[in-house]
Amino acid sequence: MPAKETYDAVIIGGGHNGLTAAAYLARAGRSVLVLERLDHTGGAAVSTRPFAGVDARLSRYSYLVSLLPQKIVRDLDLGFAVAERTVSSYTPAVRDGRATGLLVDSRSDARTREAFTRLTESDRDFRAWQEFYGMTLRLAGRVFPTLTEPLPAREELRRLVRDDAAWQALFEQPIGVALEETFEDDLVRGVVLTDALIGTFADAHDETLRQNRCFLYHVIGGGTGDWNVPVGGMGALTDALAGAARTAGAEIVTGHEATAIATDGRNAEVTYRTADGEGTVGARHVLVGAAPHALAALLGEEATVPKPEGAQLKVNMLLKRLPRLRDPDVDPRDAFSGTFHIAEGYGQLATAYEQAAAGELPSAPPSEIYCHSLSDPSILGPELVAEGCQTLTLFGLHVPARLFERDNDAVREELLKSTLAQLDACLGEPITDCLATDADGRPCIEAKTPLDLERDLGLPGGNIFHRELSFPYATESTGRWGVETAHPNILLCGAGAVRGGGVSGIPGHNAAMAVMGE
Numbered sequence: 001m002p003a004k005e006t007y008d009a010v011i012i013g014g015g016h017n018g019l020t021a022a023a024y025l026a027r028a029g030r031s032v033l034v035l036e037r038l039d040h041t042g043g044a045a046v047s048t049r050p051f052a053g054v055d056a057r058l059s060r061y062s063y064l065v066s067l068l069p070q071k072i073v074r075d076l077d078l079g080f081a082v083a084e085r086t087v088s089s090y091t092p093a094v095r096d097g098r099a100t101g102l103l104v105d106s107r108s109d110a111r112t113r114e115a116f117t118r119l120t121e122s123d124r125d126f127r128a129w130q131e132f133y134g135m136t137l138r139l140a141g142r143v144f145p146t147l148t149e150p151l152p153a154r155e156e157l158r159r160l161v162r163d164d165a166a167w168q169a170l171f172e173q174p175i176g177v178a179l180e181e182t183f184e185d186d187l188v189r190g191v192v193l194t195d196a197l198i199g200t201f202a203d204a205h206d207e208t209l210r211q212n213r214c215f216l217y218h219v220i221g222g223g224t225g226d227w228n229v230p231v232g233g234m235g236a237l238t239d240a241l242a243g244a245a246r247t248a249g250a251e252i253v254t255g256h257e258a259t260a261i262a263t264d265g266r267n268a269e270v271t272y273r274t275a276d277g278e279g280t281v282g283a284r285h286v287l288v289g290a291a292p293h294a295l296a297a298l299l300g301e302e303a304t305v306p307k308p309e310g311a312q313l314k315v316n317m318l319l320k321r322l323p324r325l326r327d328p329d330v331d332p333r334d335a336f337s338g339t340f341h342i343a344e345g346y347g348q349l350a351t352a353y354e355q356a357a358a359g360e361l362p363s364a365p366p367s368e369i370y371c372h373s374l375s376d377p378s379i380l381g382p383e384l385v386a387e388g389c390q391t392l393t394l395f396g397l398h399v400p401a402r403l404f405e406r407d408n409d410a411v412r413e414e415l416l417k418s419t420l421a422q423l424d425a426c427l428g429e430p431i432t433d434c435l436a437t438d439a440d441g442r443p444c445i446e447a448k449t450p451l452d453l454e455r456d457l458g459l460p461g462g463n464i465f466h467r468e469l470s471f472p473y474a475t476e477s478t479g480r481w482g483v484e485t486a487h488p489n490i491l492l493c494g495a496g497a498v499r500g501g502g503v504s505g506i507p508g509h510n511a512a513m514a515v516m517g518e
Contacts, residue, residue, distance in 0.1 A: 006282035013289025015043025020508030026248035047235030053439025055381030066221025067504035087338035176204030201311035291466035310450030310462030313396030324428030466496030
C-alpha cells in the first residue's frame with residue numbers, strides 16, 4: 001500500500017518510461033508514487049525465464065535498443081550498457097536456383113560490397129545503399145538530439161535537417177517512392193522497407209505516411225540509427241531504472257492497478273485496485289504510461305482516437321545449436337548475429353500486406369530474427385553456454401490483431417507453423433531439430449500475438465506503440481513537450497506521447513521536464 005495519502009506525482013505504470021519519469025522527478029526532490037498493475041516492474045521491457053527449468057533469461061517482448069539517449073543513462077547514473085552488433089543484417093535468397101544472400105557488415109564496406117555484387121551482379125545498389133544511409137545518418141545526427149528538447153515546429157525541424165531531398169523522401173511522400181527510385185533489386189528494396197513496418201501495418205505507398213514515421217524512428221536512434229543488444233537482457237535496463245528511482249526516493253508499489261482518475265486541473269485523485277480491495281491516492285500531477293485510449297477510460301471520457309491495432313507476431317526460442325544455412329558462403333554465427341530477414345523481399349512484403357488487408361494470413365509470412373546470445377552470452381547460464389545453446393527472438397510483420405479475433409489460439413498455431421516454414425526454407429535443417437527442451441521435455445518455443453500482448457501487458461489491440469507514431473514536431477494538438485493532455489495536470493509518459501515508441505525513456509524524460517516546467 002502507498003505510504004502517503006498524497007504525492008507531488010503519481011505515475012501509472014512501472015514500465016521503463018514510467019520509471020524514467022519517476023527517477024527524474026524524485027531526483028528533483030518531488031514526492032513520487034509509481035502504481036504498477038503487475039507483480040513486477042518493466043512492462044514490455046523485461047527479461048524472463050519463459051521455459052521451465054531452463055536458465056535462459058530472455059528479453060521477452062522488446063529486444064533491441066536504439067532510441068535510448070545516452071543523456072538519460074548519464075543523468076540517472078544507470079549501470080547499463082549495450083553491445084554493438086558487428087553484422088547489421090543478413091537476408092537469404094535464391095538466385096538462378098542457387099542459395100545465396102545479402103550480408104551487410106557494419107564494420108566492413110568491402111565485405112558488404114562483395115555481398116551486394118554477388119547477389120545483384122553489380123555494385124550499383126551498394127553505391128545507392130551507401131548514399132541512402134549516408135543521408136539517414138546525417139538526418140539522425142540532426143534530429144535525434146531534439147527528442148529530449150521541447151517540440152520544434154515543423155518548419156524549424158525542416159531547417160534543422162538542412163536537406164530538402166531527405167525531407168521530401170521521409171516526411172512528404174510515401175517511402176516506397178524513394179525506395180523505388182533509389183534501388184533496383186527487389187530484395188534490397190525489401191530489406192530497407194522493413195524498418196518502416198515493425199509493428200506498423202502499412203503498404204510502402206500508404207498515403208497516411210504511417211510507414212514513414214515508423215521508418216524515421218528506426219533510423220535516427222542514438223544519432224546513428226544503430227540497433228544494439230542490451231547487456232544482461234532488456235530487464236537490466238528496467239532494473240537499473242527502478243533502482244535509480246528508488247535510490248532517489250520514489251515509492252514503487254506493484255500489484256496496484258489504477259482504475260480511475262479524477263481531476264479538476266490542479267489536483268487529482270487516482271483510484272487503484274489490489275488483491276485486497278480498493279484505495280485512492282491524491283496527486284498534484286498524474287503521469288500515465290498507458291495508451292491514450294486507456295487514459296480516456298481511466299478518466300471516464302469518450303476516446304478521441306480509435307482503439308489502436310498491433311500487427312506483429314513475437315516468438316522466443318532457445319536452441320541447442322544454431323542451424324546450418326543453405327547459403328554455403330555465410331557462417332551461421334554471422335547470419336544470426338545481426339537481423340536475419342525472412343520472406344522480406346519488396347514484392348513479398350506487398351503481397352503479405354494485401355493478403356492481411358483482405359483478412360487472410362499471409363501465405364509467406366515476413367519476419368526477422370535476432371540472436372541476443374551471440375552478442376551477450378550473459379543471459380544464458382554457464383551450462384547452456386558450454387553446451388553451445390543460443391537464443392532466437394523472431395518478430396513477424398503484417399499480422400494485424402483482427403486476424404486473430406476468430407480464434408486466437410488456433411490462428412497463432414497456424415501462423416507459427418507457416419512462419420517457421422519460411423525460416424526452414426532458408427536453412428539446411430529444420431529449426432525444430434535445433435530447439436532445446438525444457439525440464440518437462442517440451443520444445444523451448446513460445447509465440448505471442450497482438451491479442452496476447454493486450455492480455456499480458458494491457459496494450460490496447462496489442463499495439464506496441466500505444467497508437468500510431470507521430471512525426472517529431474509540434475502540431476496544433478501537441479503541447480510544448482508532446483506529453484500534454486486536455487487536463488493540465490495529467491500527462492502521458494508512455495509510448496503514446498509524441499516521440500514515443502520503442503525502448504527509449506524519452507516520453508518519461510519529457511513528462512518529467514513538463515512537470516518541472518523546463
